Amino acid sequence: MKIVCVGGGPSGLYFGLLMKKQDPLHEITVIERNRPYDTFGWGVVFSDQTLGNLVNADEQTARTILQSFNHWDDIDVQFKGRTVTSGGHGFCGIGRKRLLNILQERCEELGVKLLFETDVTDDQVVAAQYDADLVIACDGLNSRIRTRYADTYQPDIDNRHCRFVWLGTKKKFDAFTFAFEQTEHGWFQAHAYQYDGDTSTFIIETPEEVWRKAGLEDMSQPEAVAFCEKLFAKYLDGNPLLSNSSHLRGSAMWIKFPRIVCQQWVHWNQIGAKRVPVVLMGDAVHTAHFSIGSGTKLALEDAIELARCFELHAGEGIDAVMAAYQEVRAIEVIKIQSAARNSMEWFENVERYTGMEAEQFAYSMLTRSQRLSHENLRVRDAGYVERYENWIAGRAFEQAGMAPPQTKRSIPPMLTPFKLRGTVLKNRIVVSPMAQYSAVDGIAGDYHLVHLGSRALGGAGLVFAEMTCTSADARITPGCPGLYTPEHTAAWKRIVDFFHQSTDAKIAIQIGHAGAKGSTRRAWDGTDLPLEEGNWPLVSASQQQYLKGVSQMARAATTEDLARIKADFVRATEAATEAGFDWLELHCAHGYFLSSFISPLTNQRTDEYGGSLENRCRYPLEVFAAIRAVWPQDKPISVRLSAHDWVEGGITPDDAVAISRLFKAAGADMIDCSSGQVSKQEKPVYGRMYQTPFSDRIRNEVGIPTIAVGAIFEADHANSIIASGRADLCAVARPHLANPAWTLNETAKIGYTDMPWPKQYYAGKSQLERNLERDRQIAAASSGLTPQQVAAKLLEG
Numbered sequence: 184m185k186i187v188c189v190g191g192g193p194s195g196l197y198f199g200l201l202m203k204k205q206d207p208l209h210e211i212t213v214i215e216r217n218r219p220y221d222t223f224g225w226g227v228v229f230s231d232q233t234l235g236n237l238v239n240a241d242e243q244t245a246r247t248i249l250q251s252f253n254h255w256d257d258i259d260v261q262f263k264g265r266t267v268t269s270g271g272h273g274f275c276g277i278g279r280k281r282l283l284n285i286l287q288e289r290c291e292e293l294g295v296k297l298l299f300e301t302d303v304t305d306d307q308v309v310a311a312q313y314d315a316d317l318v319i320a321c322d323g324l325n326s327r328i329r330t331r332y333a334d335t336y337q338p339d340i341d342n343r344h345c346r347f348v349w350l351g352t353k354k355k356f357d358a359f360t361f362a363f364e365q366t367e368h369g370w371f372q373a374h375a376y377q378y379d380g381d382t383s384t385f386i387i388e389t390p391e392e393v394w395r396k397a398g399l400e401d402m403s404q405p406e407a408v409a410f411c412e413k414l415f416a417k418y419l420d421g422n423p424l425l426s427n428s429s430h431l432r433g434s435a436m437w438i439k440f441p442r443i444v445c446q447q448w449v450h451w452n453q454i455g456a457k458r459v460p461v462v463l464m465g466d467a468v469h470t471a472h473f474s475i476g477s478g479t480k481l482a483l484e485d486a487i488e489l490a491r492c493f494e495l496h497a498g499e500g501i502d503a504v505m506a507a508y509q510e511v512r513a514i515e516v517i518k519i520q521s522a523a524r525n526s527m528e529w530f531e532n533v534e535r536y537t538g539m540e541a542e543q544f545a546y547s548m549l550t551r552s553q554r555l556s557h558e559n560l561r562v563r564d565a566g567y568v569e570r571y572e573n574w575i576a577g578r579a580f581e582q583a584g585m586a587p588p589q590t591k592r593s594i595p596p597m598l599t600p601f602k603l604r605g606t607v608l609k610n611r612i613v614v615s616p617m618a619q620y621s622a623v624d625g626i627a628g629d630y631h632l633v634h635l636g637s638r639a640l641g642g643a644g645l646v647f648a649e650m651t652c653t654s655a656d657a658r659i660t661p662g663c664p665g666l667y668t669p670e671h672t673a674a675w676k677r678i679v680d681f682f683h684q685s686t687d688a689k690i691a692i693q694i695g696h697a698g699a700k701g702s703t704r705r706a707w708d709g710t711d712l713p714l715e716e717g718n719w720p721l722v723s724a725s726q727q728q729y730l731k732g733v734s735q736m737a738r739a740a741t742t743e744d745l746a747r748i749k750a751d752f753v754r755a756t757e758a759a760t761e762a763g764f765d766w767l768e769l770h771c772a773h774g775y776f777l778s779s780f781i782s783p784l785t786n787q788r789t790d791e792y793g794g795s796l797e798n799r800c801r802y803p804l805e806v807f808a809a810i811r812a813v814w815p816q817d818k819p820i821s822v823r824l825s826a827h828d829w830v831e832g833g834i835t836p837d838d839a840v841a842i843s844r845l846f847k848a849a850g851a852d853m854i855d856c857s858s859g860q861v862s863k864q865e866k867p868v869y870g871r872m873y874q875t876p877f878s879d880r881i882r883n884e885v886g887i888p889t890i891a892v893g894a895i896f897e898a899d900h901a902n903s904i905i906a907s908g909r910a911d912l913c914a915v916a917r918p919h920l921a922n923p924a925w926t927l928n929e930t931a932k933i934g935y936t937d938m939p940w941p942k943q944y945y946a947g948k949s950q951l952e953r954n955l956e957r958d959r960q961i962a963a964a965s966s967g968l969t970p971q972q973v974a975a976k977l978l979e980g
Contacts, residue, residue, distance in 0.1 A: 191215025226378025271563030369393030625665030642926030695770030
């Protein structure tokens, strides 16, 4: 093949050498606009896992790179005069110039032609000149080729909210250091790491509004560098900050990070008689925020994968090679970009977390991408995790007014107690309210006793009954339970009494009104479909039909309706008090009656209950005030909100913060952070713990306890969420349907054996723990070398 790489960065050089190594007959030319061995930037960072990928691709190049690396394991977080250190992270730093030099030398050794000081202005001309069979477009962030064929590549470029500057210093950092400094204008952060024997990268970042307030927009480059030196002087030990972009003037040295993602990676040109693919690679096709150090990693791994695809699929034709490349890499890049987005947004919103103590702030920073979890940290640095667990447990038991128990090991965060008003939960795991559609005339029967009781015995700290309706016409289906007759109260009291007499879990009731989503069949008979007969009239904030052309039409609630429905909520609350529930939740989410007032998608009222966000929240807040007035003062009330409608024009996470502030001011004790189900037009972005960011924002911006919910299905998820301060409680839904003893089982899986079980089940506890320990030993015995061990062996030999 005849291959032309437009751009002499890591991806183009590495792809060139890998393809030349694969077949010496390939004619490969790498064209670079800069001079030989020139480069800009300071050091780049790789994880030990990336090093393993380089070893597998080309051991000789990897060996040379490894010999040039500065390796470290520790991360230091500097915050409010404190240093928090965690180890075992396995990073390597290398100068960008040194890395390119190594790749250039290896290319020359293998016979790849390097052409410098040549600026490609027309890729088609170059393709014709070299009779190319393949053009690699690795021409960087501002790729001309990507722009030229934008209709094919469909790039999405998002310039982010922070300004950053890439500097260096002769101060040698022993650890990857994150330093946070507050000014009168706001917070600045530095990312610093040593990458060779005498130089460190020193990136400084701050939100654009802080950057402007500090006057950096109008400073010359020397003035800006002096400002940064003074701000971070305590970390520099008298060493100056250095710039290698002296050609830039003033504010031009400060960059806004562009997040780039392309829908397509390959464009086809007809060059003479040839149909030639133009393949994006590296920063031209995707970017990942520098806070997880993955830009160069992604570029090199693009090159590795495309070379591998040629090796595996060349016999099927070049179309098959291109298709395989995009299919594999697009998935991997989405994973990295998702983690990078989480990390980037954490740094964009540092101020959100600055109310934390240094210990939790550091943990939050370490786990910001959601790629590094609690158990990942334990594998890397068990001592750090144990110290942190003891720290967080000490505060939890103090907050709950309890003495910490004597245990064999530190207590996982999800098993620490939590107190809200006068109610103390034994741990942070909640069984979500999950509709069962199994009531008869609104009465919770034996099924509910077994269903809820088994989950109470299964280890959760708080068990929610499903949404319980305030009147017969407030039900979703005929199978929904209610709290509107004395028989309902008595049935619930029977279940509550079982909890209090036979378990140490607390029980909560969630009260709600279905609104426009009512009068439907049970889920297994047709979700959201209207009843075949016996429908009842529906009301909502405004006239609406939930399923267009299918659902009943709900009419707009009148003043009389609002008074009656508020009275129904009060009556249900009084009944919940009589039944003895420990906790009350007001359902203001998922498009039900109260939610229909909050969302602009379902509220088109022109009276005092419509229009602005404050007006739309007025009626739900009136209902909340009414139930708070009759609910016991020593018992908490949480409010479930849809923090995102996932529809343009609907509720956004910004709105959810404002709504939560209103409920906090009204006396709400906690926000239960769900999302969606307001409109069938919704387009949620699903994923592991996908709703936790809503809880994070509300908890740390509003200053109110929260419940996180949504795709939380492992103890590791719950421990990470609680430990990082993203939520105070974790609600687990579907896993509890599959396993009522989810909490007991997950606790055993992470090796914590001091979890109390119901005494009747203790024989099962010991058997489960033995089986899990045996499985762990078998897995350890069969495991191979870690990436760290591979790197160590290369350095040795």
